[in-house]
Amino acid sequence: MSWIREGELSFIERLSANILKAGPMPKHVAFIMDGNRRYARKRHVERQEGHTQGFEKLAETLRWCLNLNIREVTVYAFSIENFKRSKEEVDGLMELARQKFKKLLEEQENLEKHGVCIRVLGDLELLPLDLQQLIAQAVVATRTHNKCFLNVCFAYTSRHEITNAVKEMAWGVEQGLIKSSDVSESLLSKCLYSSSSPDPDLLIRTSGEVRLSDFLLWQTSYSCLVFQSVLWPEYSFWNLCEAILQYQLNYQSLQRAQEQHWEEQALQQLEADRSCVAELMRQHGSGTVADTQDRRKLLLSYTLKREERVQGFLSALQNKRDSFFHNLTSQAVLA
Secondary structure (H helix, E strand, C coil), X not given: CCCCCCCCCCHHHHHHHHHHCCCCCCCEEEEECCCHHHHHHHHCCCHHHHHHHHHHHHHHHHHHHHHCCCCEEEEXXXXXXXXXXXXXXXXXXXXXXXXXXXXXXXXXHHHHHHCEEEEEECCHHHCCHHHHHHHHHHHHHCCCCCCEEEEEEEEECHHHHHHHHHHHHHHHHHCCCCCHHHCCHHHHHHCCCXXXXXXXXXXXXXXXXXXXXXXXXXXXXXXXXXXXXXCHHHCCHHHHHHHHHHHHHCHHHHHHHHHHHHHHHHHHHHHHHHHHHHHHHHHCCXXXXXXXXXXXXXXXXXXXXXXXXXXXXHHHHHHHHHHHHHHHHHHHHHC
16 A cells, blocks of 8 residues: 555545635644554454554545645654553554555655655654664655655654653753753754644544544644544545634634744743843843843844854754664665
């Protein structure tokens, strides 16, 4: 089964898609693809078959998203919590992942045709080495594609991601790349696995569960959350349309909340910069400077230096992450 399934929508699907596209459309949709095991029980087949059908549904859903001009999709493929399942099921999921990433590497021409960039988000060091290498090859091979993006959260939980982001900032402070005063909500966002992507506009969970299960907790603070009762392998184009309609109905309130948050975040950063400037002036015995223009110059200078430090740190962090993938790819070539 191909990662990107070819084919056009039916006439009635195209008509419905065009009607939907007249309203605000989500640019980034996240899926918690829940219900594979229940589907297997319902159909009286092995769990592994349920997971296989779930992957096939992902390929079909990606086709729908492309036809709806949704250019970024993030999926919850394997939680760190899933390692607690039976060894047989975990081994089966690892083998399924091997098969699908090998298939992806065979489909590079098709992925290049659609401009699909594959990103894998999570703690890959928790995975078997051969699977890490396959994933790294897929990520590196599609890195320059920029028409649409598929983010696969594998060996992932949001709390683990946030904890890792805090560790990355601590590393930056230890290396002298940033100061502890540079740490902020905005910087933490840029240290997440998902830092290359905008936050999802719409998050969809199937199977009737109404919780996030530790998925994109930080990134979905201002997203539209839609919980649908259908099992993931039975998901349809019409289920996706229903979720997009829910997004459109709530679009204005979501936008207002997001814009208010951005304004508050900017004010918080400004206040933090002012506090740092005031402390520096006090330390240098110039806390009595009365000229407002001088204070503004000092604040602007400090802000520019902070932004320069932060950009240097983020570049170093990206280089570290790129090296991880390139080293795995080199190991795979030598193996």
